[in-house]
Amino acid sequence: MRNYIGIIIAVENYHDSKKMGKVKHAIDDANAFLNTLVELGCDRDNFEYLPDNLATKTTIEKKVKEISSYANKSDIIILYYAGHGFYYNGKNLISSIDTFLDTLDETAIV
Numbered sequence: 001m002r003n004y005i006g007i008i009i010a011v012e013n014y015h016d017s018k019k020m021g022k023v024k025h026a027i028d029d030a031n032a033f034l035n036t037l038v039e040l041g042c043d044r045d046n047f048e049y050l051p052d053n054l055a056t057k058t059t060i061e062k063k064v065k066e067i068s069s070y071a072n073k074s075d076i077i078i079l080y081y082a083g084h085g086f087y088y089n090g091k092n093l094i095s096s097i098d099t100f101l102d103t104l105d106e107t108a109i110v
Contacts, residue, residue, distance in 0.1 A: 005046045005071060006078030007063050008034050011055050011097050014084070019101040026082035027051050033080050047078070055083075057096040060109055 010030035014020040030051065038044050048063050064079070071077055084095040086104060093108035100107050 003046070003075045004037065004042045004078060005067060005075050006080065007048045007050060007060070007067065008078075008080045009055050009060060009083065009094075010051045010081075011083035011095060013052055013097070014095065015098050016100040020084055020095065020099070023083050029082050030080060037078070052097055055097050057098055057107060057109055060096055 008030050010026040012023050012026040014022075030049070034044070034047060034049060037047065048067075050059060050063070067077060081094055084099070086093045086095070086108060088104050088108070091110055093104060093110060095108055098107060099109075
């Protein structure tokens with residue numbers, strides 16, 4: 001089997017909870033996806049799992065850079081995301097637990 005590596009991100013509850021509603025079942029869905037990968041033969045240790053409080057903008061961006069630096073041509077990179085996404089100022093963005101609607105330029109991820 002080829003080498004599968006990646007990041008599984010699930011954000012249900014946001015710090016800006018008054019403006020950004022809960023994403024029901026994001027964590028359950030991410031866990032189910034990760035468990036399915038393992039059942040299919042992927043090595044669990046090859047995946048970073050970032051639920052809710054672990055899914056900060058800084059951590060997500062750092063983990064993406066880390067995987068990009070050590071992945072080789074034969075690796076298959078999986079990025080799974082369950083949470084709020086936005087189309088804002090001509091860009092697609094994903095949110096982290098510390099995304100705020102009134103500062104998407106600074107707090108969301110391109």
